[in-house]
Amino acid sequence: MSPIRCSFPIYTRITIAQIPLITLAIAFLQLLLGMTASASDFPQGFPEKEIRKMLATIQAYGMTDTTVLNAMQRVPRHAFVPEKYRKYSYQDSPLGIGYGQTISQPYIVAEMTWLLNLTPDSKVLEIGTGSGYQAAVLSEISSQVYSIEIVEPLLEQARKNLTAAGYTNIKVRLGDGYHGWPEAAPFSAIIVTCAAGHIPPPLLDQLARGGRMVIPVGKRFGTQYLILVTKQMDGTISSKNILPVRFVPLVRK
């Protein structure tokens, strides 16, 4: 019995039928390569149109506080976003800034700022400077903003971002936010953007009576909901869940 070889049929010329296929393959490869290219730079200048769109989205969630909206209108978010995500600057989404940290979703920034009930005289402490965006928004309302960041490269980047965007009145420093900023305490508002399963007792201690603390709970890159901690005038502490959703009733129809 002679050996029987399996062999594939052989054609040596490209047929007309193969042309669309090759074109398709080239187009697909171009698409793939295009997708991996870095995002294009954001247009130069103050992007008023994009900011208006972002504010409209925030308002659609039910956030209508003009103080907060005006503050956010004045801060160029793209100046705080890494190059590769800059084209998404005014999309209502969190964006990675490296070292496991994010610049928060604009709506969350607005909601947290609103919950702090700030006035121009408020003294605010931010734990977790990140990109510096939240501090910039806070400083548009309050004259005294303190911010602590534990990751040195992030702090350096935040300093650069804030200076470049013209914010010189925000006090930032490298340190462990767990211990707060005792020299400047008490604070009328504290915003904690890096909670690790518990609220540091020193921060509760540095919160002024009648003061408010806002903490987003949940994974940095995931669903977060806000908790409002209030120190009553008698020193007792209460907390409240602030749902970013209004979907009552919970049951399916």
Next chain:
Amino acid sequence: MTDVGPWLQRLAIFCTSAVIILAELALMRELALRFWDHLAWLAITIGLLGFGISGTVLVLVHTFLRVSRQTLQCFSLIGLGLSLPACVLLADTIDVNLIQMVWQPAMMWSVGVLEMILGIPFLFGGMFIGLALEDHPDRVGGHYAASFLGSGIGGIIAMPLMYLVSPRLLILLGGCTAFMVALLFVRRGIQTAGWIISIPILGLLLFITPHSPRISDEKDIVQIKAMANSKTMFSRYSPQGKIELAEAPAFHTAPGLALNYTQPIPQQTLILIDGQITDSIYTITSVDDFAFMDYTTMALPYAISHIERALIDHDAGAGQVGLAMRSGVKEITTVIANGALADLLAGEIPITGTFIYATGHVSLAPGTIRRELRKSSSPYPLIVLPTVGTDPAGLAATQPESRITLETLRLSFSHLARGGLLSISTAIHLPPRESLRLLNLLVEVLRESGLEPAAHLAMIRNWATVTIVAAESPLAAGQLAAIRAFCLKRGFDLVWLPDLKKDETNMFHLLESDGYYYGAKSLVGEDRNRFVDDYLYDLSIPDDNKPFFNHFSRWPKADEQLRQLGRYGQTYIELGSILLVAALGQALVLALLFIVLPIIPVIGLPGGPLQQVTVLGFFSSLGFGFMLLEMGLLQRLTVYLAHPVWASATVISAFMLFGGVGSSLSTMMHKWYAKMHVWIICTVMSVSVTLLLVIDTITSLSEGYGLTARIVVAYFIIAPLAMTMGMIFPIGLKRLGTAQPRLIPWAWSANGFASVLAALFAQVIAMRWGFNVVVWSAIGWYGLAALCSLNLPECRTIEG
């Protein structure tokens, strides 16, 4: 090039197949290390996609190039050798942020690009095997067997190797091996020169290439390393993940600590698995330093009873052991699924704080809580189950969670002493999901035991955590008073007590609407079924057949869910499910584009319509059937072997090893192909049905065995099935090779296409209907294959 004989050919096939499986398992670990476990399962799709495309590339190569088979084989092996390191290094440059996909769906293309790049080595590997199978039909069975056996051995040796080297180094070593095997195909003189030149070069490359992937920016370890004064004190690779111990003085964790606790909490050493913080070892000098744990909801059981003996799942958090000791528990058994971590905690690394494991009070038991309970004869006054539901983004939705199934809770409850307590905690997520599903599970267990759930349950919450306790006996008035006092002192809210009044709820941590209380009231009451049916999230009870505790989306109602959640819905999208569906859609596109479409204009579709339908139907049914069975068993045995890596290595190697034996047996058959084929397929179907009937009994009887013994049991479960399954494909190829060889590329293509899709479909089916349905659907596909095999082109050459 030299014409190697059949046995040298088989040696090359054996080594290459071993390298391919080794690379696939290492890739699985590498993806888990770089990203999350949730992306690791893509390694199977990547491998299958590469293999599928290899068939198509071979068709194109044969069409356009006139090169000898040996030359192509040598080229394929060099390609495999070079692409393994090149592609993993190239993949490091692809930026993938899974979470960002919710807002930027185009990010999914990055996953696609990643898949394509990492699929290239498998393409070369598949080309080599495919070329080998073009040998004389009489040799094909032996070659096929060598391939199966090599894959099986590769799967077996992968696990011990993963203790010794990083996944990346394993991939690089695989590349070197492939390169060396390529030298078998060159002339002897060149071969010697090749060995002399390549060994030092490969050695140098191994030395200078980074042995770890670029870790995703979203991983905890990246943040920790950037913190001031932080340092990694220890790191070790293991099949269950890279364990790292890190000191980061600025990192303080005490999950759900009461807001009125004012004392500092101890410093801690962080335990990271694959770059994610999983637990902490507190730096303490005495058990009194665990006082802070008494101000968490997890301390509830100790407020209810004085407990002398406890069984604690280590995944409940290391602080739980300290809490138990501080609460006066004299005898604590803590089970740790991660054996390498157990060794560390047992004192291999001297860290202040691990001394609690060295006291006479605590015994460390490597394994699972189920294994420990099966072994144990005496009941426990307290069993603490792992803390679950810490992933609000839903990335874990597709991960089987064997620790929280009806069977686990049933077994735990049955091992409670008189008046004993079963305690379990979860993170608070709104709207309530995990905690209500846990409560529903406990209600089911209590009802099965003939008890009235309302009288046996206590549930509390604070701003961050929920704890539920199920008591073996009805909670007494004194115990209820103790719970109330415990909560009042710490500012915790009551969610359920047998005599709870509504005005006692939602007092400290205020919710707009206390979904916890209303949910609990409905679940323990008569409204339970209606509430579960109507609830926005799926609260159905996970069991061993469908152990997806973290999967809450109601897929058919997804639009309604999003509508009710309003514009905020996107933040509540279950990412794991989205990723799975996206991966399925993407795999379909990629498989069509790169496996099926390219060969249409090249070779057309030879044969008559009936023959075409039969061949395509047969080989695609085999692809679907084989992968569904393999994936179904892999998922089912993940619960039994308690870790996806153990299950993957065991199931893949067993299927390959015994499939190889079956393949060898098929070489002995020279007659009655059609009838024999149908009989073998029917045997596969019968064995599968039998397996469905007995697998629960076998696994529950052997659950108390050690890991090695359970792996052996798993091999015995798979062996008869894999052996018969391994015979079907080579017989099909043999029939086709002699009767209609022009259809062989189509056979490969159809099989590859079906395999790629089936691997992902298996996950979808398992999440929706459970593993049993995955196996039933595989049986259905084999039924279709049996029908098609009746009309496969007959092997007249050999039979005649």
